Amino acid sequence: METKAFQRIYTQLTGITKATVTLKAQGIANEELALVHGRLAQVVKIIGDSVTLQIFSGTEGIPTNAEVIFYGEPPKLKVSDDLAGRFFDAYGNPLFGATEIEGDPREIGGPSVNPLRRKQPSELIATGIAGIDLNNTLVTGQKIPFFADPDQPYNQVMAMVALRAQADKIILGGMGLSNDDFLFFKNVFENAGALDRIVCFVNTTEQPPVERLLVPDMALTAAEYFATTKNEKVLVLLTDMTLYADALSIVSNRMDQIPSKDSMPGSLYSDLAKIYEKAVQLPDGGSITIIAVTTLSGGDITHAIPDNTGYITEGQLFLRTDSDTGKVIVDPFRSLSRLKQQVIGKKTREDHPQVMNAAVRLYADAANAKTKLENGFDLTEYDERALKFAHDYSEKLLAIDVNIDTNVMLDTAWELFAKYFSKTEVAIKNELVQKYWPN
């Protein structure tokens, strides 16, 4: 952002903390940006003529006579079709020495859609992954995170989902992304020839954590541009929201706010909801779908970050390594897409809901059998079959490296049913059994 001629320059700080500086200034607007000692800052508090600014990259080395220049406006992103195919930092500055883009400057973190103007999400997103398409079908306008332990390949899965999703635009918001992962995303998108559909806003682990607070708003402002002005189907990928929340807690701790659970700020729910609720199906066909990553520590979903996320999003996808097959699967028990009801059996084949439920139920029988085994009880003949079924189900359907069409998933499920069970054991509506049971 360039400075303008009439801007007044201040050179006398009255206070410095780890995250903020304070000075005397007048006519300053709440949330406007400023440059403090060459670092970007935002107004967070005004009491009389005393203005407090939060410095995104921290206050280390800032002297009391630092130069402060106010911009007179809140953070903005220039939006236009030029965004497509571009990589930006958290402030919206182009990376790799690229030129600034031209466009209409829009405030980031703007207002939300009037709920009455929204449409019910109803368009299926196919990913080829049965753990998603078969068991937890995604819909445009949905918001859903992957809950994954840090060692799981969530970024790979997300990139795969994004490329297969047939979105008009894919917007990546990387927060605390390792440089390797960033380059991974860049390569995958490049190799897929999808660069013209991609926009990236990235804060890497090498950059100050607080900067990443801008990333989701930047990404979603770009998304809103394409979804509202161009009526496009936009997919927003946010990884990793746990690191975003960590940055929130850093700020609130430094500003001496009273922490609530797990030393997170009391406003965590609202802060996250403001981001996720940008997911929307618009009346003119445009949509914003958000797929995020929330990394867990030790699989604990009662921690404030996954817990609040669960209360906000429309389901969650659990990644887990199946000990039987050694493959990464989308866990059928703990994963849930709450919007799948809108499409399964309606936009997919009629037997979808019943096949999905039957398969998960039989998989649960296998899990019980496994527990029995572990507790030293004898297995029945049925238990043995259930265990074999579970192995095949995991390998042929749940594994995330399987890429097939939904109809093939359904056919595969029927084959496995027929191979291991009787019709009564599968207990699907007779009408469907007659039509689909393999002979």
Add this chain to the structure above:
Amino acid sequence: MKTTGTVTGIVSNLVIVEINGPVAQNEICYINLSGVNLMAEVIKVIGKLAYVQVFESTRGLKVGMPVEFQGHMLEVMLGPGLLSKNYDGLQHDLAKMKGIFLQRGDYTDALDYDSEWEFTPLVEAGAQVTAADWLGEVPENWVNHKIMVPFVMTDKYTIKSVASKGTYKITDTIAVLTNSKGEEFNVTMVQKWPVKKAITAYREKPRPFKIMETGVRVIDTLNPIAEGGTGFIPGPFGCGKTVLQHALAKQADADMIIMAACGERANEVVEIFAEFPYLEDPRTGRKLMERTTIICNTSNMPVAAREASVYTAMTIGEYYRSMGLKVLLLADSTSRWAQALREMSNRLEELPGPDAFPMDLSAIIANFYARAGFVYLNNGSTGSVTFIGTVSPAGGNLKEPVTESTKKAARCFYALSQQRADSKRYPAIDPMDSYSKYLEYPEIQEFLNKNISAEWHDQVMKTKNIIQRGKEASEQINILGDDGVPLEYHDRYWKSEILDFVVLQQDAFDKIDCNTPLKRQRYMLGKVMDICDTSFKFDSFEQCSTYYKRIINVLKQMNYSDFQSEEFNNYEKELNTILNERKA
């Protein structure tokens, strides 16, 4: 003259205003941000400084901007036209707002000033009246919307004149009243009321003595909610709070439903917008939207207005109660409201209570729940507000301040269990942990026995006992193994499983199963309890489980069939055949 002031400080949505005159606690003011008015409420005053919480984003606000105080607290407009409306938390009509995005300060009218209403007077000149007495009525959808003496007019008045039958706009004078001093007051069809104050213009609030039918078996049969009663639904995310509330909104035996979407997902409200205009009220055949008003402050809407939204909803409920209607108020989720209180209390740097919630959280919640109730109006007719809120406990742990405070205030506790939700046993209401205090009221017991069946209350207690014993048996089986326990344990366990599958579990997405009228509940419970009272012969535990699974399957088919239809009767015959196979 209105008090004015200027902004002197801004901390997020807490704004400090230097004032030039008197202001009241909770008074409303507007901050003028370059021509856009931002609504705010006074929450603290120190000397010349008023601390106000702004119901909007304060981005761009500057020191020195002018503020105008309004001389009243946060109020709602009450009058014909509230039904079927979709409001934000401050009662602005969402339909009248421009554009796709919500704009700050786009404060639309709650009621329609141009629409005309067919007024019929209910009193004559000379009559003595006071607050909440009915002066006349206008048809609103299918409700006879009573035009009342405004709630603020608590003196005794004589009717000087009342408008004759005809069409009027809401702001037309429909009656002139005089007080004992001879002063005259013009009454229109619309009045205002501050949302944080309970409307108490009724004669008496007895203990609730009737139950409200909801069609949800695990509620009506096991832990019924009283008409005018209170209940709450705590549960971890994804366990079915919202689905359950939507079921109540669709099926409950109420004249009017108010849904406060308080800090939850916009898409869930969109579902209501999309479905309710088409779905039918099972009792009247009218469209559900005709009896519904939605107050919507979804999680992305301004946080401060969230707190207001539940009060707005309650006030509208009390208004319709004063007309002699049965109102059901649903709020999803009251935890979000409590969190809004927490955010503000932290900004005010108040001494925090447990989990950083404000110290007076319990009192605030208790106060709110106390506004529900069954009442006798001045003219002897009855009305009620039944309130059911959801609670979203952090980490699903019920030992947290909002759940604990609500437990003290609400009389029904419908605890959703993660375990039941995980095993898809919906609605996931835990049959053992949940309770309805109303079952202990002698007047409710009498009502149940009189209106459902003579021994109903005893039967319900017996049902609970079977479920309890079944649970104990299942624990033993898990510890000792299938073979390690007497066969009788399996029998006991499976009998409780019948109750679980046939009475407790209910498919909210099945056209027929979703709603079970009381008569049908009585029939099915009787059927299942008969089975529980019967002894069957088994040789092995496998035989036992296979047999009971067959029984469960047929009973479930009955649940999915129209009551006493041919299909239903056929399943019943099949059931009887199965039962005769093994009767001891």
